[in-house]
Amino acid sequence: AQTVTQSQPEMSVQEAETVTLSCTYDTSESDYYLFWYKQPPSRQMILVIRQEAYKQQNATENRFSVNFQKAAKSFSLKISDSQLGDAAMYFCACDPIQGAQKLVFGQGTRLTINP
Amino acid sequence: DSGVTQTPKHLITATGQRVTLRCSPRSGDLSVYWYQQSLDQGLQFLIQYYNGEERAKGNILERFSAQQFPDLHSELNLSSLELGDSALYFCASSVDMGGSTDTQYFGPGTRLTVL
Numbered sequence: 001a002q003t004v005t006q007s008q009p010e011m012s013v014q015e016a017e018t019v020t021l022s023c024t025y026d027t028s029e030s031d032y033y034l035f036w037y038k039q040p041p042s043r044q045m046i047l048v049i050r051q052e053a054y055k056q057q058n059a060t061e062n063r064f065s066v067n068f069q070k071a072a073k074s075f076s077l078k079i080s081d082s083q084l085g086d087a088a089m090y091f092c093a094c095d096p097i098q099g100a101q102k103l104v105f106g107q108g109t110r111l112t113i114n115p
Numbered sequence: 116d117s118g119v120t121q122t123p124k125h126l127i128t129a130t131g132q133r134v135t136l137r138c139s140p141r142s143g144d145l146s147v148y149w150y151q152q153s154l155d156q157g158l159q160f161l162i163q164y165y166n167g168e169e170r171a172k173g174n175i176l177e178r179f180s181a182q183q184f185p186d187l188h189s190e191l192n193l194s195s196l197e198l199g200d201s202a203l204y205f206c207a208s209s210v211d212m213g214g215s216t217d218t219q220y221f222g223p224g225t226r227l228t229v230l
Contacts, residue, residue, distance in 0.1 A: 043223070103150075
């Protein structure tokens with residue numbers, strides 16, 4: 001069984017600053033993918049970034065990057081130059097490569113951007 | 116816009132009733148997933164269909180069922196509704212070329228309220 005833990009229920013950051021959201025996971029699978037999804041007030045689930053566990057290089061998407069520590073089973077999300085539109089719930093999720101492809105989500109971190 | 120559509124957007128019904136939620140995946144996507152998001156349980160995987168066949172089952176109640184039709188759209192049927200079934204129900208889709216994990220793209224969700 002897989003578990004995903006987000007230990008920060010809420011975070012806040014000043015506009016234009018950098019913030020890091022934490023995520024740890026536990027899985028018995030050797031190959032898996034990790035994702036960060038964003039859920040703004042509209043409730044739409046939006047993909048932010050994905051990381052293949054077999055890749056050592058950390059994924060980046062514009063202002064979003066991850067710090068993937070496979071041995072520690074840690075997958076944090078860094079948001080640089082925070083913008084008001086980044087305010088949302090952020091969910092970390094794990095998905096095994098083999099077997100049934102389903103996402104296991106963490107409980108989420110609510111990010112507030114202070115102007 | 117993810118390309119995944121869900122109808123209806125909102126649904127209000129009474130306990131004991133039955134409802135059907137509909138999902139159309141992105142063009143070309145063969146897999147459809149259903150998730151339930153509630154305040155106490157978070158985001159939970161319910162069921163996955165691939166090209167018309169059930170592929171994986173999560174925490175789906177026996178009162179709930181789903182199917183995927185030849186045109187690849189999917190329906191989630193919820194019966195004998197209880198107050199606790201009130202939640203946001205998401206459909207997601209992925210290409211799923213077999214053997215590898217594809218990113219799941221989420222629809223806007225259906226908000227179900229059971230009174």
